Amino acid sequence: MEAERTLQDEEITRLGDLAAQLRADSIRCSTRVGSGHPTSSLSAADLLAVLISRHLRYDWRNPRNPANDHLIFSKGHASPLLYAVFKAVGAISDQELMDTYRRSGSRLQGHPTPALPWVDVATGSLGQGLPVGVGIALAGQYLDQRPFHVWVLCGDSETAEGSIWEALDKAAHYGLRNLTAIVDVNRFGQRGPTELEWDLDTYRRRVEAFGCHPLVVDGHDLAAIDEAFGRAREATGPTVVLARTVKGKGVPEVENKPGWHGKALKEDMAERAVQALGGVRQIRVTGPHPGSFSPPAAPAKEPPALPRYEKGAKVATRNAYGEALRALGARPDVVALDGEVSDSTRADKFAEAYPDRFFEMFIAEQQLVAAAVGLQVRGYRPFVATFAAFLSRAYDFIRMAGISQADIALSGSHAGVEIGPDGPSQMGLEDLAAMRAVQGSTVLYPSDAVSCATLVAQMVDRKGVSYLRTTRGKYPVLYDNGEEFPIGGSKLVREGGDVALIGAGVTVHNCLAAADELAREGIDARVIDLYSVKPLDRQRLRDAVRDTGGRLVVVEDHYPQGGLGAAVLESLADLADSVRVTHLAVRGLPGSGTPTQLMDQAGIGVNAVVIAARALA
16 A cells, blocks of 8 residues: 555655645644644645655544554644645545634644544643554554554654653564654754754664664655655664754745744735645545454453452552452453552552553653553553652643543552651652642542452543552551442541541541540541542532531641642532631651651651541540
């Protein structure tokens, strides 16, 4: 299907006309709305004209065809070019392009999102498209075992992002012959020249150093581009097309000139440019068809045989995560990824049972999350695990996963001061706040092994970004096997009407111990396990306010900003009843010590809970 011969003059002319149309349409739509990135689109127009005409195997009438290639605009600001491509293949009309681009309610947003069925993931935060492409390519080569190809258009500015090199490193490690990065080396970034400008030799050497195959071309030589794409398709490993281009190509007034990034051309300049490009065209492209294949039947969603635990036995929730994940592995769509800490997160239990569906991303947390986003594009259900603190390294990828409406499950282990002597660099103390802030997210923090395993089983089919916080230490199993833990719910662990002690995870156990001490003093303390931090069980909290006269103690192993206490206070903000909330959280910088010492020093230990409850009651 791909080009197997040298382009003839007539074909080069047709490709040139198509490239001119892509340029003109990029100018027209951005000028009409008065914003956008036309010059960044003009530089890559020749690359896309050749790709969609000759190499991209895509059924535009059926974007869900599993045989389709994947096209990702990592340089998402070049959306005028992408939408001009969609017009050229007949996916959208000229009217939609011109009248709706970047306007309220439009699916043609300023940067691409899956509001369009031909867009796999949201892009625009630079350095993300290629790492996601690695995940899609992993699915194709190792799981689907189908010949679709992943093409990722990158800007030269984003090669300054470490995530680009994480992606190339992992692409080489896994030998992803179905992945091609196309780098539009147009020399200019937003404020001026890029770091390497047109130093293609340095780009080439860097790509080679990461184990990928560079293909250096003139990005405006249609025949050379065609040859490079053909070689990329037949390569035995990941390829990087390094295309020397000119920013603003085709419009002499802005070609290779600084100061034009992110600026639409004025109407008179745009009119001159479009006329010089041959005017408004309505060329339609029919590229190579991908054929078809039948994906495997969707797995039966039967309840997994979850691990069982003896009530009162001491089990770490990180262990329950690994054991529940291994149980979920009975479903062939479940995959797991880890950041070289699987012996701590306990994801190694899945790796031992299902090595063909486990992907080690090593200490590359950005690529770790991005690969999961790519895998879910192909219909897999990825579980990602690392230390809670280290997910902060990948937070922009998690944020963008929310914008992509990606269905991924994250597990953060070793959270809070409870981890003990490792010290503050390893203590996730910001994770609940960060994950609560992600669009459409679910945030879970189980207190025991039974609730943890049950929640993991629910995450597999949960929409959006789900986050599970696990505990390093071993704590007593509180619940009976088979007990239900609906997301959005909570557990009333102990009745009481004098004061409510509210915790999640490890602090539930501190609350229970405090309740025992308070009972000896004649204070009747209610204990609530808020295992679902987002969504929160608002009714349970309102009942506690009613039954205790509004006396609440919220205890969390987290900084005070944005975590469990903030979630509780937000849920009660419009409550007419009087509420007195004492919020115990980690307010200083912790150090090393035993878990008990550190929780006591942070003011979230058993004694601190007793004192706070006594003062309220």
